[in-house]
Amino acid sequence: MAKTYTAVKGDTYRKIAAAMMGDPQLAATLADYNGILDLKQIVAGQQLSIPAARDLAPSRAARPRAAAWPAPPTSLQGILDTFGNLLAYVRDDATVDPKWEAQFIVRQPLPYAIPLDWDTSQSVTAVRCHKLLAPLLLQVFEQIAARGLRGTVKTYGGCYVYRPKRNGAKPSTHSWGIAFDLNVRTNQMGTAGDMDPRLVELIESFGFLWGGRWAGRGKDPMHFQYCSGY
Ligand SMILES: [Zn+2]
Known part of the structure; x- marks a missing residue:
């Protein structure tokens, strides 16, 4: 330890x-x-x-980088074990203790700016996400550009935000900073949306689950999360 x-x-x-x-x-x-x-x-x-x-010897540069990020968990328990016990930080008034963000959430600069969904006159240059996923998110956005798919990402709709799941009382995966939304306006919950299948395929290849795969009212085509079974 x-x-x-x-x-x-x-x-x-x-x-x-x-x-x-x-x-x-x-x-x-x-x-x-x-x-x-x-x-x-x-x-x-x-x-x-x-x-x-x-842990620091012989030198950080010489130390092979083991798995740079964890595998995507497949249940709520897996999320809690991998990304932190959020439930222990939720206070009686349903707000979250600021220690949660201080301990687990970081700001990961993006390789290029993306227009902000709710105010496209502004761009985001970094995502706030779980510290264990920061290097993975950087790779995702780098690869989007490398594959010539930048044009398919019209707007960025956010990653970390503490909020209850919209269709229930449980915290959203955004509350761990392990989910992000893209192209929100044209990919509203319960609709088929217009997400480019090449973009979906690329992001899923990194272990994310696309919310557009869910059925019925829970279908959430703007949403990608790094876990399943929750
Ligand atoms: Zn979402």
Whole structure:
């Protein structure tokens, strides 16, 4: 088990790296180990795993990158085990503890800007998603461009947002930052939509499930999620 540390007010990655790893220069390594891209992103109460010296040796560059992201889970229990026990962070008033976002959600820059669905005069340049999926989402959007499919992504409709599932009381997969919506206006829930089948095939090849495969009122052609059975 890796050592953990709970950040307190005023902490920085430099301070924690100095105290817990003996070297403030390891601040970026510490943040990276916790899936955090932005060294300014730290809040009191945030739990950090402290890498052991043997995890850092001989050098990060020489260390083969094991599976860069987890396999898609196939049940709610699998989602909780893989991406964190969200239910433990939901408060009595149905809002979510800010520690949830601090611990699991990161900002992943996109390789190109995509118009924002609800205000196409604006573009998004990054997605907010689960830290374990950030490298996968980057690959997805890189591959969309590499395959010449950028034109099939007309708008971006969001990834992480804490919200109950629209057709029930359970939290949406967006609440884990493991789902994203595209081309929302023309792919409303319960409709066939107009998602390009080449885009669907590409995104599904990375392990995502397309909501356009669901039947009836639950059909959600704007939606891609990195799990099934939920
Ligand atoms: Zn969605």
